[in-house]
Amino acid sequence: MAGEEAKVDPMHQFAIEPLFGTQNWELAGYNIAFTNSALWMAIAAVALWVFVAGGMKRQLVPGRWQMAVESFTGFIDGLLAANVGPAGKKYVPYIFSIFMFILFANLLGLLPLPLGVVGIHAFTSTSHFTVTGVLAIMSFAIVLVVGFWKHKLHFFSLFVPHGTPLVMIPMIFVIELVSFLVRPFSLGLRLFVAMMAGHVLLEVLSSFVIDGINAASSGIGPVVALLSFILMIAICALEILVAGIQAYVFALLASLYINDAENLH
Amino acid sequence: MPQIAQLAETYSSQIFWLLVIFGLVFLVIGRGMVPKVMDTVALRDKQIASDLAAAEEARAKADEEELAWRERENANRAQAQALIAKAKAEAAAASEKKLSAAQKRLDKKIADADAEIEAARTAALSEIEGVAAEAAQDIVTRIAGVKVTAAAAKSAVKEALNHG
Numbered sequence: 554m555a556g557e558e559a560k561v562d563p564m565h566q567f568a569i570e571p572l573f574g575t576q577n578w579e580l581a582g583y584n585i586a587f588t589n590s591a592l593w594m595a596i597a598a599v600a601l602w603v604f605v606a607g608g609m610k611r612q613l614v615p616g617r618w619q620m621a622v623e624s625f626t627g628f629i630d631g632l633l634a635a636n637v638g639p640a641g642k643k644y645v646p647y648i649f650s651i652f653m654f655i656l657f658a659n660l661l662g663l664l665p666l667p668l669g670v671v672g673i674h675a676f677t678s679t680s681h682f683t684v685t686g687v688l689a690i691m692s693f694a695i696v697l698v699v700g701f702w703k704h705k706l707h708f709f710s711l712f713v714p715h716g717t718p719l720v721m722i723p724m725i726f727v728i729e730l731v732s733f734l735v736r737p738f739s740l741g742l743r744l745f746v747a748m749m750a751g752h753v754l755l756e757v758l759s760s761f762v763i764d765g766i767n768a769a770s771s772g773i774g775p776v777v778a779l780l781s782f783i784l785m786i787a788i789c790a791l792e793i794l795v796a797g798i799q800a801y802v803f804a805l806l807a808s809l810y811i812n813d814a815e816n817l818h
Numbered sequence: 819m820p821q822i823a824q825l826a827e828t829y830s831s832q833i834f835w836l837l838v839i840f841g842l843v844f845l846v847i848g849r850g851m852v853p854k855v856m857d858t859v860a861l862r863d864k865q866i867a868s869d870l871a872a873a874e875e876a877r878a879k880a881d882e883e884e885l886a887w888r889e890r891e892n893a894n895r896a897q898a899q900a901l902i903a904k905a906k907a908e909a910a911a912a913s914e915k916k917l918s919a920a921q922k923r924l925d926k927k928i929a930d931a932d933a934e935i936e937a938a939r940t941a942a943l944s945e946i947e948g949v950a951a952e953a954a955q956d957i958v959t960r961i962a963g964v965k966v967t968a969a970a971a972k973s974a975v976k977e978a979l980n981h982g
Contacts, residue, residue, distance in 0.1 A: 568820040569828045583830035590828075591835035598843045605851045611858045613865065619858075626855045645856065646848035654843050681821050683832040688840070749821070 566756060567680055567749065590684070593676040597657040604657075625653065632804065637812045644811055647695065651688060652804035655679055659748060659796030663789070679799075680748040682741055689741030692807040700814035711817055740806055747799045751792040758785045950975045 571586035578585045608615075608622025615623060629649045633641030662677025678684045700708040712729035713722055758781045765778025955971040958964055966974075 564819055569824050569832070571831075578831075580830075580834065583834070584827065585831045585834040586828075587835065588828065588831055590832060591839070594835060594839045598839045598847075601843060602847055605847050605855070608855055609851060611854065613862055615858075615862075622855055623859050626852055627859060630856065646852050647844065649852050650840070650844040650848035653847070654840060678836075681832060683821070683825070683829050684836050687833050687836050691840075745821075 564753070566674065566676075566752060569681075589674075589676045590678045590681060593661060594658060594678045594684070597654060597661050597678070600661065601653050601657045605653075625649070629804065633808050633811075636805070636808045637815050640815045641808065641811070644695075644808065648804050648808055648811075651692065651807060652800050655688070655744065655803055656797060656800035659800060660793070662748065662752070663792055663796060665789075677748055677752060679744055680752055682745040685745040686737075686741040688744075688803070689737040692740065692803075692810065693737035696810045696814045699811065700817070703814065704817055708814070708817065711813055736806075736810060740803065744799050744803055747795055751788070751795055754788060755785060755792065758782075758788065947972070947975060947979065950979070 569588045569590050571588050572592055573587060578587065605622055608619040610616065610619050612619060626645070626649060629652060630642070630645055633644055633648060637644065658677065658679045662675050662679065664675040700711070704710075709726075712726045712733065714725065714729070717725050761781035762778045762785065765774040765776075765781065768774035951968065951972040951974075954975050955966050955968060958966045958971070
Protein backbone atom coordinates (compact mmCIF):
# COMPACT_ATOMS: atom_id res chain seq x y z
CA MET A 554 0.00 0.00 0.00
CA ALA A 555 2.74 2.40 0.99
CA GLY A 556 4.66 1.41 -2.11
CA GLU A 557 1.95 1.98 -4.68
CA GLU A 558 1.03 5.44 -3.32
CA ALA A 559 4.66 6.40 -2.76
CA LYS A 560 3.59 8.40 0.26
CA VAL A 561 4.27 8.37 3.97
CA ASP A 562 2.00 5.86 5.65
CA PRO A 563 1.33 7.27 9.14
CA MET A 564 0.50 3.80 10.41
CA HIS A 565 3.67 2.14 9.25
CA GLN A 566 5.50 3.30 12.36
CA PHE A 567 3.38 0.93 14.43
CA ALA A 568 4.16 -2.14 12.33
CA ILE A 569 5.81 -4.92 14.26
CA GLU A 570 8.74 -6.67 12.63
CA PRO A 571 10.64 -9.64 13.97
CA LEU A 572 14.32 -8.85 14.37
CA PHE A 573 17.49 -10.89 14.05
CA GLY A 574 15.70 -13.77 12.26
CA THR A 575 13.73 -14.78 15.33
CA GLN A 576 10.35 -14.89 13.58
CA ASN A 577 10.06 -18.63 14.09
CA TRP A 578 10.78 -18.73 17.81
CA GLU A 579 8.02 -20.56 19.58
CA LEU A 580 7.11 -21.36 23.13
CA ALA A 581 4.43 -24.00 23.71
CA GLY A 582 3.10 -23.42 20.25
CA TYR A 583 2.97 -19.65 20.54
CA ASN A 584 5.14 -17.35 18.48
CA ILE A 585 7.58 -15.35 20.62
CA ALA A 586 9.64 -13.61 17.97
CA PHE A 587 11.93 -10.90 19.34
CA THR A 588 10.36 -7.92 17.57
CA ASN A 589 11.21 -4.24 17.33
CA SER A 590 8.56 -3.71 19.99
CA ALA A 591 10.34 -6.11 22.34
CA LEU A 592 13.66 -4.45 21.53
CA TRP A 593 12.38 -1.01 22.53
CA MET A 594 10.83 -2.41 25.68
CA ALA A 595 14.23 -3.87 26.47
CA ILE A 596 15.92 -0.55 25.69
CA ALA A 597 13.47 1.21 28.00
CA ALA A 598 14.20 -1.35 30.72
CA VAL A 599 17.97 -0.98 30.32
CA ALA A 600 17.74 2.82 30.27
CA LEU A 601 15.63 2.66 33.42
CA TRP A 602 18.16 0.33 35.03
CA VAL A 603 21.00 2.70 34.16
CA PHE A 604 19.02 5.64 35.50
CA VAL A 605 18.18 4.00 38.83
CA ALA A 606 21.65 2.43 39.16
CA GLY A 607 23.14 5.91 38.82
CA GLY A 608 21.19 6.93 41.91
CA MET A 609 22.38 4.03 44.05
CA LYS A 610 25.47 5.72 45.46
CA ARG A 611 23.62 5.97 48.77
CA GLN A 612 25.39 9.15 49.78
CA LEU A 613 24.17 11.10 52.75
CA VAL A 614 24.42 14.29 50.73
CA PRO A 615 23.07 13.27 47.32
CA GLY A 616 24.53 14.33 44.00
CA ARG A 617 22.35 15.48 41.13
CA TRP A 618 21.71 12.04 39.72
CA GLN A 619 20.94 10.50 43.07
CA MET A 620 18.66 13.45 43.80
CA ALA A 621 16.81 12.82 40.52
CA VAL A 622 16.26 9.13 41.29
CA GLU A 623 15.25 9.89 44.86
CA SER A 624 12.78 12.50 43.73
CA PHE A 625 11.12 9.88 41.51
CA THR A 626 10.89 7.31 44.29
CA GLY A 627 9.73 10.05 46.64
CA PHE A 628 7.11 11.10 44.10
CA ILE A 629 5.70 7.56 43.85
CA ASP A 630 5.91 7.15 47.60
CA GLY A 631 4.00 10.38 48.07
CA LEU A 632 1.43 9.38 45.46
CA LEU A 633 0.73 6.11 47.26
CA ALA A 634 0.79 7.71 50.69
CA ALA A 635 -1.76 10.30 49.55
CA ASN A 636 -4.06 7.85 47.76
CA VAL A 637 -3.75 4.62 49.71
CA GLY A 638 -2.31 5.73 53.04
CA PRO A 639 0.26 3.86 55.13
CA ALA A 640 -0.76 0.54 53.54
CA GLY A 641 0.39 1.89 50.18
CA LYS A 642 4.05 1.58 51.08
CA LYS A 643 4.28 -2.02 49.90
CA TYR A 644 3.06 -1.10 46.41
CA VAL A 645 5.88 1.37 45.80
CA PRO A 646 8.03 -1.16 43.86
CA TYR A 647 5.16 -2.08 41.55
CA ILE A 648 3.84 1.43 40.93
CA PHE A 649 7.38 2.74 40.54
CA SER A 650 8.17 0.02 37.99
CA ILE A 651 5.01 0.62 36.01
CA PHE A 652 5.29 4.41 36.08
CA MET A 653 8.95 4.51 35.12
CA PHE A 654 8.63 1.76 32.51
CA ILE A 655 5.75 3.55 30.78
CA LEU A 656 7.51 6.90 31.08
CA PHE A 657 10.73 5.59 29.58
CA ALA A 658 8.93 3.67 26.84
CA ASN A 659 6.86 6.77 25.95
CA LEU A 660 9.85 9.10 25.91
CA LEU A 661 12.12 6.70 24.02
CA GLY A 662 9.38 6.22 21.44
CA LEU A 663 9.44 9.97 20.81
CA LEU A 664 13.14 10.04 20.00
CA PRO A 665 13.48 11.42 16.48
CA LEU A 666 16.79 9.56 16.20
CA PRO A 667 19.11 10.69 13.44
CA LEU A 668 19.57 6.97 13.06
CA GLY A 669 16.31 7.07 11.09
CA VAL A 670 18.48 7.89 8.10
CA VAL A 671 20.04 4.44 8.30
CA GLY A 672 16.71 2.72 8.79
CA ILE A 673 16.52 2.45 12.57
CA HIS A 674 13.33 3.98 13.93
CA ALA A 675 12.21 4.50 17.48
CA PHE A 676 9.27 2.27 18.28
CA THR A 677 6.68 3.11 20.88
CA SER A 678 5.69 -0.12 22.60
CA THR A 679 3.03 1.71 24.58
CA SER A 680 1.17 2.53 21.35
CA HIS A 681 0.10 -1.12 21.17
CA PHE A 682 -2.90 -2.20 23.18
CA THR A 683 -1.40 -5.64 23.52
CA VAL A 684 1.23 -4.00 25.71
CA THR A 685 -0.86 -1.43 27.57
CA GLY A 686 -3.61 -4.01 27.96
CA VAL A 687 -1.29 -6.44 29.71
CA LEU A 688 -0.06 -3.68 32.01
CA ALA A 689 -3.66 -2.71 32.78
CA ILE A 690 -4.78 -6.31 33.38
CA MET A 691 -1.76 -6.85 35.64
CA SER A 692 -2.70 -3.80 37.74
CA PHE A 693 -6.33 -4.90 37.80
CA ALA A 694 -5.33 -8.43 38.83
CA ILE A 695 -3.43 -6.99 41.79
CA VAL A 696 -6.58 -5.10 42.80
CA LEU A 697 -8.68 -8.26 42.59
CA VAL A 698 -6.18 -10.47 44.41
CA VAL A 699 -5.57 -7.95 47.19
CA GLY A 700 -9.28 -7.15 47.47
CA PHE A 701 -10.48 -10.73 47.78
CA TRP A 702 -7.52 -11.86 49.87
CA LYS A 703 -7.91 -9.01 52.32
CA HIS A 704 -11.70 -8.67 52.50
CA LYS A 705 -12.87 -12.08 51.25
CA LEU A 706 -16.43 -11.78 49.92
CA HIS A 707 -16.85 -8.46 51.68
CA PHE A 708 -15.04 -7.03 48.68
CA PHE A 709 -18.39 -7.05 46.87
CA SER A 710 -19.58 -4.33 49.22
CA LEU A 711 -17.38 -2.07 47.09
CA PHE A 712 -20.24 -2.09 44.60
CA VAL A 713 -22.80 -0.87 47.11
CA PRO A 714 -22.00 2.67 48.28
CA HIS A 715 -22.95 3.61 51.80
CA GLY A 716 -26.49 4.87 52.27
CA THR A 717 -27.93 3.27 49.15
CA PRO A 718 -31.67 2.71 49.57
CA LEU A 719 -32.51 -0.99 49.75
CA VAL A 720 -34.58 -1.04 46.57
CA MET A 721 -31.77 0.57 44.63
CA ILE A 722 -29.13 -1.94 45.68
CA PRO A 723 -29.54 -4.44 42.80
CA MET A 724 -29.38 -1.72 40.17
CA ILE A 725 -26.50 0.17 41.81
CA PHE A 726 -24.66 -3.10 42.25
CA VAL A 727 -24.86 -3.86 38.53
CA ILE A 728 -23.83 -0.32 37.55
CA GLU A 729 -20.90 -0.30 39.96
CA LEU A 730 -19.85 -3.76 38.85
CA VAL A 731 -19.82 -2.73 35.21
CA SER A 732 -17.88 0.44 35.96
CA PHE A 733 -15.43 -1.65 37.97
CA LEU A 734 -14.99 -4.20 35.18
CA VAL A 735 -14.46 -1.47 32.60
CA ARG A 736 -11.46 -0.16 34.52
CA PRO A 737 -8.76 -2.35 32.96
CA PHE A 738 -10.00 -1.47 29.47
CA SER A 739 -10.10 2.24 30.12
CA LEU A 740 -6.73 2.05 31.81
CA GLY A 741 -5.07 0.28 28.90
CA LEU A 742 -6.92 2.04 26.08
CA ARG A 743 -6.25 5.53 27.45
CA LEU A 744 -2.50 5.08 27.26
CA PHE A 745 -2.58 3.30 23.91
CA VAL A 746 -4.85 5.89 22.28
CA ALA A 747 -2.95 8.87 23.66
CA MET A 748 0.38 7.55 22.44
CA MET A 749 -0.90 6.43 19.06
CA ALA A 750 -2.81 9.65 18.35
CA GLY A 751 0.24 11.78 19.06
CA HIS A 752 2.49 9.70 16.85
CA VAL A 753 -0.02 9.62 13.99
CA LEU A 754 -0.40 13.39 14.22
CA LEU A 755 3.37 13.88 14.10
CA GLU A 756 3.65 11.50 11.17
CA VAL A 757 0.88 13.24 9.23
CA LEU A 758 2.43 16.63 9.83
CA SER A 759 5.85 15.36 8.78
CA SER A 760 4.29 14.05 5.54
CA PHE A 761 2.91 17.58 4.98
CA VAL A 762 6.42 18.93 5.38
CA ILE A 763 7.87 16.49 2.87
CA ASP A 764 5.03 16.84 0.37
CA GLY A 765 5.14 20.62 0.71
CA ILE A 766 8.83 20.71 -0.12
CA ASN A 767 8.36 18.29 -3.01
CA ALA A 768 5.62 20.54 -4.40
CA ALA A 769 7.89 23.62 -4.25
CA SER A 770 6.89 24.61 -7.83
CA SER A 771 3.30 25.25 -6.79
CA GLY A 772 4.38 28.21 -4.64
CA ILE A 773 2.17 27.45 -1.67
CA GLY A 774 3.97 24.18 -0.91
CA PRO A 775 6.94 25.56 1.08
CA VAL A 776 4.61 27.78 3.13
CA VAL A 777 2.57 24.75 4.14
CA ALA A 778 5.79 22.87 4.86
CA LEU A 779 7.12 25.65 7.10
CA LEU A 780 3.85 26.05 9.01
CA SER A 781 3.57 22.28 9.47
CA PHE A 782 7.15 22.16 10.68
CA ILE A 783 6.52 24.85 13.30
CA LEU A 784 3.37 23.07 14.40
CA MET A 785 5.32 19.81 14.58
CA ILE A 786 7.88 21.31 16.93
CA ALA A 787 5.09 22.55 19.19
CA ILE A 788 3.36 19.18 19.11
CA CYS A 789 6.65 17.43 19.88
CA ALA A 790 6.80 19.47 23.09
CA LEU A 791 3.17 18.59 23.78
CA GLU A 792 3.92 14.91 23.17
CA ILE A 793 6.74 14.98 25.73
CA LEU A 794 4.20 16.39 28.17
CA VAL A 795 1.65 13.74 27.19
CA ALA A 796 4.27 11.01 27.67
CA GLY A 797 4.77 12.15 31.26
CA ILE A 798 1.09 12.78 31.94
CA GLN A 799 -0.06 9.40 30.60
CA ALA A 800 2.51 7.57 32.73
CA TYR A 801 1.35 9.61 35.71
CA VAL A 802 -2.32 8.96 34.97
CA PHE A 803 -1.67 5.24 34.69
CA ALA A 804 0.20 5.17 38.00
CA LEU A 805 -2.38 7.40 39.68
CA LEU A 806 -5.37 5.33 38.56
CA ALA A 807 -3.60 2.08 39.46
CA SER A 808 -2.95 3.43 42.96
CA LEU A 809 -6.57 4.64 43.24
CA TYR A 810 -7.83 1.17 42.31
CA ILE A 811 -5.42 -0.37 44.80
CA ASN A 812 -6.85 2.01 47.38
CA ASP A 813 -10.31 0.53 46.72
CA ALA A 814 -8.91 -2.93 47.33
CA GLU A 815 -6.92 -1.95 50.42
CA ASN A 816 -9.38 0.29 52.19
CA LEU A 817 -12.76 -0.67 50.66
CA HIS A 818 -14.40 2.73 51.35
CA MET B 819 -3.75 -0.18 11.73
CA PRO B 820 -0.98 -2.65 12.52
CA GLN B 821 -2.15 -2.97 16.11
CA ILE B 822 -5.23 -4.81 14.83
CA ALA B 823 -3.96 -6.09 11.49
CA GLN B 824 -1.01 -7.84 13.10
CA LEU B 825 -2.84 -8.83 16.26
CA ALA B 826 -3.14 -12.53 15.52
CA GLU B 827 0.49 -13.05 14.62
CA THR B 828 2.10 -10.78 17.21
CA TYR B 829 -0.01 -10.85 20.36
CA SER B 830 1.84 -13.81 21.86
CA SER B 831 5.28 -12.33 21.31
CA GLN B 832 4.15 -8.92 22.59
CA ILE B 833 2.70 -10.39 25.75
CA PHE B 834 5.62 -12.76 26.28
CA TRP B 835 8.32 -10.13 25.94
CA LEU B 836 6.38 -7.58 27.94
CA LEU B 837 6.00 -10.06 30.79
CA VAL B 838 9.67 -11.01 30.62
CA ILE B 839 10.97 -7.45 30.41
CA PHE B 840 8.51 -5.90 32.82
CA GLY B 841 9.05 -8.82 35.18
CA LEU B 842 12.77 -8.10 35.13
CA VAL B 843 12.12 -4.39 35.65
CA PHE B 844 9.85 -5.16 38.59
CA LEU B 845 12.16 -7.70 40.22
CA VAL B 846 15.52 -6.05 39.59
CA ILE B 847 14.62 -2.38 39.73
CA GLY B 848 11.34 -2.28 41.63
CA ARG B 849 12.12 -4.90 44.27
CA GLY B 850 15.90 -4.73 44.23
CA MET B 851 16.92 -1.14 43.78
CA VAL B 852 14.00 1.08 44.74
CA PRO B 853 13.87 -0.07 48.39
CA LYS B 854 17.57 0.70 48.71
CA VAL B 855 17.06 4.17 47.31
CA MET B 856 14.17 4.72 49.66
CA ASP B 857 16.20 3.37 52.57
CA THR B 858 18.84 5.95 51.80
CA VAL B 859 16.20 8.66 51.85
CA ALA B 860 14.70 7.34 55.08
CA LEU B 861 18.16 7.09 56.62
CA ARG B 862 18.90 10.66 55.66
CA ASP B 863 15.56 11.86 57.04
CA LYS B 864 16.26 10.00 60.26
CA GLN B 865 19.73 11.46 60.49
CA ILE B 866 18.41 14.96 59.93
CA ALA B 867 15.66 14.44 62.50
CA SER B 868 18.09 13.08 65.09
CA ASP B 869 20.57 15.87 64.39
CA LEU B 870 17.81 18.41 64.86
CA ALA B 871 16.72 16.72 68.08
CA ALA B 872 20.32 16.71 69.34
CA ALA B 873 20.68 20.38 68.49
CA GLU B 874 17.41 21.13 70.26
CA GLU B 875 18.56 19.18 73.28
CA ALA B 876 21.91 20.96 73.32
CA ARG B 877 20.11 24.27 73.13
CA ALA B 878 17.84 23.36 76.03
CA LYS B 879 20.90 22.29 78.02
CA ALA B 880 22.70 25.50 77.21
CA ASP B 881 19.64 27.46 78.31
CA GLU B 882 19.52 25.53 81.53
CA GLU B 883 23.20 26.10 82.14
CA GLU B 884 22.83 29.75 81.42
CA LEU B 885 19.98 29.95 83.91
CA ALA B 886 22.04 28.18 86.55
CA TRP B 887 25.01 30.41 85.79
CA ARG B 888 22.80 33.46 86.07
CA GLU B 889 21.48 32.30 89.43
CA ARG B 890 24.98 31.62 90.67
CA GLU B 891 26.11 34.94 89.36
CA ASN B 892 23.24 36.72 91.07
CA ALA B 893 24.04 34.97 94.35
CA ASN B 894 27.69 35.88 94.01
CA ARG B 895 26.80 39.45 93.28
CA ALA B 896 24.48 39.63 96.27
CA GLN B 897 27.20 38.13 98.45
CA ALA B 898 29.74 40.61 97.18
CA GLN B 899 27.25 43.41 97.73
CA ALA B 900 26.70 42.25 101.31
CA LEU B 901 30.46 42.01 101.89
CA ILE B 902 30.96 45.53 100.61
CA ALA B 903 28.15 46.86 102.77
CA LYS B 904 29.57 45.15 105.82
CA ALA B 905 33.06 46.48 105.16
CA LYS B 906 31.60 49.92 104.65
CA ALA B 907 29.70 49.76 107.90
CA GLU B 908 32.74 48.49 109.78
CA ALA B 909 34.94 51.18 108.33
CA ALA B 910 32.37 53.81 109.20
CA ALA B 911 32.10 52.54 112.76
CA ALA B 912 35.86 52.43 113.16
CA SER B 913 36.34 55.95 111.86
CA GLU B 914 33.47 57.13 114.07
CA LYS B 915 35.19 55.65 117.09
CA LYS B 916 38.51 57.14 116.14
CA LEU B 917 36.91 60.51 115.60
CA SER B 918 35.11 60.44 118.90
CA ALA B 919 38.29 59.42 120.68
CA ALA B 920 40.17 62.29 119.07
CA GLN B 921 37.32 64.62 119.93
CA LYS B 922 37.41 63.55 123.53
CA ARG B 923 41.17 64.08 123.68
CA LEU B 924 40.82 67.49 122.16
CA ASP B 925 37.99 68.39 124.48
CA LYS B 926 40.11 67.39 127.42
CA LYS B 927 43.03 69.40 126.14
CA ILE B 928 40.80 72.42 125.61
CA ALA B 929 39.34 72.03 129.10
CA ASP B 930 42.81 71.73 130.60
CA ALA B 931 43.97 74.77 128.73
CA ASP B 932 40.89 76.72 129.83
CA ALA B 933 41.54 75.74 133.44
CA GLU B 934 45.16 76.76 133.12
CA ILE B 935 44.19 80.09 131.63
CA GLU B 936 41.64 80.60 134.38
CA ALA B 937 44.16 79.76 137.04
CA ALA B 938 46.72 82.07 135.46
CA ARG B 939 44.15 84.80 135.26
CA THR B 940 43.13 84.44 138.90
CA ALA B 941 46.72 84.36 139.93
CA ALA B 942 47.43 87.42 137.87
CA LEU B 943 44.39 89.12 139.19
CA SER B 944 45.29 88.47 142.82
CA GLU B 945 48.80 89.57 142.13
CA ILE B 946 47.49 92.81 140.59
CA GLU B 947 45.29 93.25 143.66
CA GLY B 948 48.24 92.82 145.99
CA VAL B 949 50.37 95.16 143.95
CA ALA B 950 47.54 97.68 143.73
CA ALA B 951 46.92 97.47 147.50
CA GLU B 952 50.56 98.00 148.24
CA ALA B 953 50.67 100.81 145.76
CA ALA B 954 47.57 102.36 147.22
CA GLN B 955 49.00 102.06 150.79
CA ASP B 956 52.17 103.61 149.57
CA ILE B 957 50.39 106.40 147.75
CA VAL B 958 48.17 107.15 150.73
CA THR B 959 51.19 107.16 153.06
CA ARG B 960 53.10 109.49 150.83
CA ILE B 961 50.32 111.87 149.97
CA ALA B 962 48.19 111.91 153.10
CA GLY B 963 50.73 110.70 155.53
CA VAL B 964 48.21 108.43 156.85
CA LYS B 965 49.17 105.01 157.67
CA VAL B 966 46.68 102.64 156.26
CA THR B 967 46.60 99.10 157.23
CA ALA B 968 47.20 96.58 154.60
CA ALA B 969 43.77 95.11 155.11
CA ALA B 970 42.04 98.46 154.66
CA ALA B 971 43.99 99.19 151.54
CA LYS B 972 43.15 95.84 150.16
CA SER B 973 39.43 96.18 150.70
CA ALA B 974 39.52 99.66 149.19
CA VAL B 975 41.33 98.40 146.11
CA LYS B 976 38.96 95.54 145.81
CA GLU B 977 36.06 97.93 145.91
CA ALA B 978 37.63 100.17 143.32
CA LEU B 979 38.42 97.20 141.04
CA ASN B 980 34.93 95.93 141.43
CA HIS B 981 33.63 99.33 140.43
CA GLY B 982 35.85 98.93 137.44
